[in-house]
Amino acid sequence: MTLHDAAIDRYSRQILVPDVGGAGQERLLAARVIVRGDGAAAMAARDLLDRAGVGDGAPADVLVVFDRNVAGLAHGAMPDRPVVVVAGVAADGLVVAVQPGHPCPACVGASVGDLEPAVGAARALALGALAAGVTLQALLHPMPVGRMTRVPERGSPRVADLAPPRVCAVRRSVS
Numbered sequence: 001m002t003l004h005d006a007a008i009d010r011y012s013r014q015i016l017v018p019d020v021g022g023a024g025q026e027r028l029l030a031a032r033v034i035v036r037g038d039g040a041a042a043m044a045a046r047d048l049l050d051r052a053g054v055g056d057g058a059p060a061d062v063l064v065v066f067d068r069n070v071a072g073l074a075h076g077a078m079p080d081r082p083v084v085v086v087a088g089v090a091a092d093g094l095v096v097a098v099q100p101g102h103p104c105p106a107c108v109g110a111s112v113g114d115l116e117p118a119v120g121a122a123r124a125l126a127l128g129a130l131a132a133g134v135t136l137q138a139l140l141h142p143m144p145v146g147r148m149t150r151v152p153e154r155g156s157p158r159v160a161d162l163a164p165p166r167v168c169a170v171r172r173s174v175s
Helices: 005-010 012-016 021-030 040-051 105-112 121-140 169-174
Strands: 032-036 062-065 083-090 093-099 146-152 158-162
Touching: 005 012, 012 021, 021 121, 032 040, 040 083, 040 121, 062 121, 083 121, 093 121, 121 146
Parallel strands: 032 062, 062 083
Antiparallel strands: 083 093, 093 146, 146 158
């Protein structure tokens, strides 16, 4: 895909970002995501991904899950695609995790731990923006290991690697 003049005008600010550039913007325009979940945070993520040029729908390059209670949602459907699990609000801030090549939101959520869903419009918008940013990063720079991003109320974001689960609890109960 080659950027045409209208696309260059529309996405010019993103193209100027060194981590994106013209080639990255072409990847974003060709990419598709599926965002599962309702509420303000999911709507904010959908809107931000759309504004970045990412399409919505199948076949998806990334699955974004705002509801960890949807156990087994992606089992077998996208085994080689990243899953972004929007965990919610912890005592110290917002948490989003991404697990590449692992199709189970329930297992990624288990690695993150139990958190409260976002409350309040400002936190929901921030959580949606964080999820969109992590999704764009997964689309532009695929990673070999899972990552959990925590953004505290004060201070700098912290990123930690996630260990892949040994045995998937959902897959084990389905078998």
